[in-house]
Amino acid sequence: xxxxxxxxxxxxxxxxxxxxxxxxxxxxxxxxxxxxxxxxxxxxxxxxxxxxxxxxxxxxxxxxxxxxxxxxxxxxxxxxxxxxxxxxxxxxxxxxxxxxxxxxxxxxxxxxxxxxxxxxxxxxxxxxxxxxxxxxxxxxxxxxxxxxxxxxxxxxxxxxxxxxxxxxxxxxxxxxxxxxxxxxxxxxxxxxxxxxxxxxxxxxxxxxxxxxxxxxxxxxxxxxxxxxxxxxxxxxxxxxxxxxxxxxxxxxxxxxxxxxxxxxxxxxxxxxxxxxxxxxxxxxxxxxxxxxxxxxxxxxxxxxxxxxxxxxxxxxxxxxxxxxxxxxxxxxxxxxxxxxxxxxxxxxxxxxxxxxxxxxxxxxxxxxxxxxxxxxxxxxxxxxxxxxxxxxxxxxxxxxxxxxxxxxxxxxxxxxxxxxxxxxxxxxxxx
Numbered sequence: 099x100x101x102x103x104x105x106x107x108x109x110x111x112x113x114x115x116x117x118x119x120x121x122x123x124x125x126x127x128x129x130x131x132x133x134x135x136x137x138x139x140x141x142x143x144x145x146x147x148x149x150x151x152x153x154x155x156x157x158x159x160x161x162x163x164x165x166x167x168x169x170x171x172x173x174x175x176x177x178x179x180x181x182x183x184x185x186x187x188x189x190x191x192x193x194x195x196x197x198x199x200x201x202x203x204x205x206x207x208x209x210x211x212x213x214x215x216x217x218x219x220x221x222x223x224x225x226x227x228x229x230x231x232x233x234x235x236x237x238x239x240x241x242x243x244x245x246x247x248x249x250x251x252x253x254x255x256x257x258x259x260x261x262x263x264x265x266x267x268x269x270x271x272x273x274x275x276x277x278x279x280x281x282x283x284x285x286x287x288x289x290x291x292x293x294x295x296x297x298x299x300x301x302x303x304x305x306x307x308x309x310x311x312x313x314x315x316x317x318x319x320x321x322x323x324x325x326x327x328x329x330x331x332x333x334x335x336x337x338x339x340x341x342x343x344x345x346x347x348x349x350x351x352x353x354x355x356x357x358x359x360x361x362x363x364x365x366x367x368x369x370x371x372x373x374x375x376x377x378x379x380x381x382x383x384x385x386x387x388x389x390x391x392x393x394x395x396x397x398x399x400x401x402x403x404x405x406x407x408x409x410x411x412x413x414x415x416x417x418x419x420x421x422x423x424x425x426x427x428x429x430x431x432x433x434x435x436x437x438x439x440x441x442x443x444x445x446x447x448x449x450x451x452x453x454x455x456x457x458x459x460x461x462x463x464x465x466x467x468x469x470x471x472x473x474x475x476x477x478x479x480x481x482x483x484x485x486x487x488x489x490x491x492x493x494x495x496x497x498x499x500x501x502x503x504x505x506x507x508x509x510x511x512x513x514x515x516x517x518x519x520x521x522x523x524x525x526x527x528x529x
Contacts, residue, residue, distance in 0.1 A: 118232050118252065118259050122148040124435065125250055125263035126229075127237045127276065130159065130213075131421050132407025132428035133269030134220040138176055139432035141227035145441075148261070149229045150252060152236040155221055159213035160294060160387035161421070163333045164309055164325055166192075167207050167507050168422030175429065178223045185219070186211035187328045192506060193308035195368070196486035197315060202493055206506035208309055210325045210333060212296070216421075235259075237270060239279040240403065247280075247402030265454075267431050269407040269424075272390040282405050285395035288388030289411065290320075290418060293357040294335030295385070296327070299378030303330050306370060313482035314367050320355075320479050322364035324371060331381070332374055336360045339389060339418045339479060357386055391415040392469045398462060399455040406431040410462070414469065416476040427462065434458035471511050 126137045129151035137149040151157075165173075165186065173179040187210045191203040225231050234254060241249035241260050249262040270276035277283035303326070312322040320338035327333050338355055361384065365371045390396070390411040398405050406412070406427045413420030435441055438454035478484045492498045504510025 118150075118235065118261060119148055119230065121249075121262040122146045122230075123263065123441075124148075124265045124267060125150065125261055126267045126269060127151075127250065128269035128271060128407065128409070129155065129221050129224075129231065129233070130217055130269060130271060130407060131220065131424035132409075132412065132431075133267065134217065134224050135172065135176055135425045135428035136267050136269060136406060136432045137229040138220065138224035138227050139429055140435065141224060141229040143432070143436045145436070147224075147229040148263070149221070149224060149231045150235040150237070151231075151233045154233045155231070156214050156218040158385075159217060160292065160385045161213045162292070162294060162323060162325060162335060162337070162418065163210050163212050163216070163327060164323075164419060164421070165209040165211060165216075166419055166422060168419075169425060170207050170209075170422075172422055172425035172429065173220075176220065176223065176425070178219055181219055181223075182211060182216060183209060185215055185328065187326050189308055189326065191308040193310040194485060194489055194502070195310060195312045196489045197313055197482045198486050200486055200489040200493070202489045202499065202502070203308055204499065204502045204506060206503055208506070210309065210327045212327060212331075212333070213421075237268070237276045237279060240266065240281075245401055247400065264402070265435055266403045267428075268403065268405045268409055269428060269431075270409050272388040272408045272413075277396050277405070277409055280403065280405075282397045282400070282403070282409075283395070284397060287395075289391035289395065289413070289415065290337060290339035290389035291355075291357060291386060292335055292337035292339075292389060292418060293361055293384055293386040294333055295383070296381045297332045297334055297374050297378040298330055298381055299332060299374055300330040301377060302332065302370075302374055306332065306374075310370070312364065312368050312371075313478065313485040314363075315482055316363040316367055317360055318480060318482055319476075320360065322361075322368060322371065324374065332378070334371060334374060335384075336364050337389070337418045339391060339413075339415050339476060358384065389413050389418060389420070391418075391420075392473050393462060393466055398459050401452070401455070404431045404434070404455070404458055411469075414472040416472045416479065423465075426465075430461040431458055434461060468508065475505075 123146040126133045126149045137147045140147045195201045235252040238251040240247045274286045310324045322336045325333040391413045393411040407424040412423040412427045434457040501510045
């Protein structure tokens with residue numbers, strides 16, 4: 099068993115049953131990608147950081163586990179890239195598979211590592227940097243003075259504690275309860291939902307080497323995937339990354355869909371999925387989770403409080419990829435605090451000053467156009483014949499394949515590929 103897989107109790111640095119401090123510079127709530135990245139960066143900058151989570155580590159997390167280039171870049175910035183890649187299953191391609199069976203392997207720097215291991219690695223790095231990890235503490239609400247947040251109420255069992263902090267960073271993921279408790283939730287309905295399981299199947303190792311994404315009308319408005327993970331395991335799942343928009347003052351709502359039926363349809367339609375399930379061993383249950391996409395559905399800040407990661411909607415629509423952007427937004431939250439002139443001044447009430455908030459919200463606003471492009475590209479999930487069209491043309495066009503690779507690297511516009519103009523270019527490349 100590697101150090102990244104060893105239970106937290108075997109590493110004294112991650113003993114989390116110590117007393118909860120009464121105060122700190124920054125309290126980060128949620129030790130997933132955004133929270134751990136934020137805590138790590140702040141601790142390296144010399145801040146007194148407490149990182150809390152409602153679960154003991156290591157813990158499972160429902161996710162596709164895919165690490166695409168934005169996650170690779172963030173992990174390099176965090177200084178944990180080599181450790182992650184030593185534990186991960188690396189791949190060179192994302193395979194796009196259309197309803198008619200057409201396939202194109204899009205080159206890219208990609209890998210797969212279960213979140214149980216990945217999050218533990220980054221969390222350990224935050225602790226090594228000086229962050230204090232305390233679990234299992236559940237966020238119950240903010241402590242306010244006037245209009246500013248000056249701490250949080252945290253609960254463990256029957257014990258309720260108040261902890262003071264100059265800043266609170268909420269990185270609690272897609273489930274809305276913490277956002278509601280902090281008065282930051284603008285939309286309870288998720289942007290999407292996903293269902294995944296782990297299948298052990300040594301016979302399929304080497305047969306499925308790319309991260310496979312499959313579109314079909316029976317999966318619409320979503321997709322299915324099979325991602326090869328370490329140790330002869332495969333992450334298999336289905337996702338719906340689209341909800342009905344709000345109309346006439348009515349709140350947005352998810353399309354009424356049974357994901358287990360969609361998963362069955364995926365296995366019925368896609369032979370490798372069917373064989374993987376038939377000849378392999380499902381480890382544990384299929385598990386579902388909500389998604390928050392497109393930087394929508396939550397307030398991003400108020401005095402003394404920042405919202406980051408999937409709580410802020412950091413997952414891309416269309417692909418459902420969220421790990422890399424969770425890291426990125428967590429780092430932006432940390433940088434906005436570290437770069438604030440008052441951050442290092444003891445006694446300065448951070449919540450009373452808006453510069454850090456302005457800096458953070460401006461940084462997320464700069465990311466918004468990327469999320470909007472992926473929202474436009476989401477039409478592929480609703481109209482899977484578009485995937486057939488793109489795959490058919492990319493098989494004949496090295497230039498289009500490079501553009502698809504650019505979507506992975508975030509150097510190409512995914513929305514243009516499925517716009518009316520883009521479709522005309524695909525059909526009539528010489529026009």
